[in-house]
Amino acid sequence: MSPELEAQVGVTHDRLTLLFILDGLKGFGPQKFKALHDHAVDVEAVVRNPEHLPLPGKTGDQLRQALAGLTDAERVLAHDRAARQLVSAADRGAQILTYDHPAYPRKVFVSNNPVPVLYARGDVQAWNGGKAVACVGSRNIREPYSGLQSRFAAHAAGAGAVIVSGFALGADTVAHRAAVEAGGATVCVMPGGLDRPFPPENKELFEQLVKTPKVAFLSEFPFGTGASGMNLRKRNKLIVAAAAGVFIGQSSSDGGAMNAFRFALEQRKPVATFLSDGTGDTSGNQQIEAETKVPTVAFPTETNPEAWDAWLSRLS
Structure with a gap:
């Protein structure tokens, strides 16, 4: 070698x-x-x-x-x-990050999930450019929540925040696209090796974003590793570890995005969402609203940059 x-x-x-x-x-x-x-x-x-x-x-x-x-x-x-x-x-022009690597994300190191070896492609300095915010939610996100998710991510990215998400269909993809279109930075945390884009429906987007400035792909899984249920859960834990706060646009109480909420509770990180509309699709939003173990906020279901800025400013 x-x-x-x-x-x-x-x-x-x-x-x-x-x-x-x-x-x-x-x-x-x-x-x-x-x-x-x-x-x-x-x-x-x-x-x-x-x-x-x-x-x-x-x-x-x-x-x-x-x-x-x-x-x-x-x-x-x-x-x-x-x-x-x-x-x-x-x-693949990738980097392998250990604790001593200058690009190793500091938030991950100080979390309860300091993964010793991370794999990165794209702009490996993307997550060091500003305050990182996890933006996740349902794969079946719908209006008005999908539009609000996009506007929140674009606003946060435009204000200098790094949008961290899991590259899944639905809310994650909405957040990544919004960050890029706003000229901001985004980190795509993957549930498998960075030679195996997942989900396959996002393969074209993967090929586009891996060459885009201010975009990084990050994984704790070696090249050649496929996605699995356990890896998806670990991916969500790493998303939360890399962020100062967690934003969940829409989720049912049994949705996969609620894993990120549980990891936020475990890691004592603030969580934000939008107000539930009383349907099962947003029963997770309602659960977040009622949580008292960490600071939570439920934004009105309308564009509200002042409230978003107030929440973002409280993230350490």
Whole structure:
């Protein structure tokens, strides 16, 4: 693996191999990686000598034992996997972001979901240009909510906010398109590898946006990974982690967008929506209105830039 290719992608083959080795250990999730970083303990030191792992108690003992028991075959597997990912990233002009990469999104690092390896295509600085706002909602979003979703996203993007969404049909696509048309930045968080656009109905949009300034595609899933129900849920958690607040234009109480609401509660992030119209399509909006665990607001179902600005200004 040439130094030029490693520099192009943003991580060395050796380092990515070490990260894959640790990621392959049962129970070694994002918070464990963050603990290493916070204790200034390098992954190489831990893999070479498990006693350097700064985790106490039974969990720490189990992980040290697992590290000590790593086989040559497991190391070779991680080495080969890292090589494939580096080549795939280079072929697509992508970056592989670790905590030390200057483009790694700070909001994700300080969240409860500090994914140690992220894959990015497009303008990898897009999410560092301003306050990030998650804009999600129903795949079957309808009027007046679809128009309001578009106007809110365009207004926020025009005011300098970065619109983060999941590239799904419906509300997500509405938000991404509105941000781009307003000349703002948007981040498309994907539920699979960045070589597998999902949903397939948005493949043409993917090919268009990946070449558009101020647009980035972000995923925690390696190249070659397909979308799945679990990955869609993880995608929603990453959307919330990358944002200062969550805006849900329209959702039923059992809609997929409510996963983002639950992750916002878990991550203690403000949530906004529009007032429910009393139908099942907006029963999720009504649930958000009634929530007291985090600051929530339900905007009137009319264009209201002053109220939107007031909410946006409160996001940290």
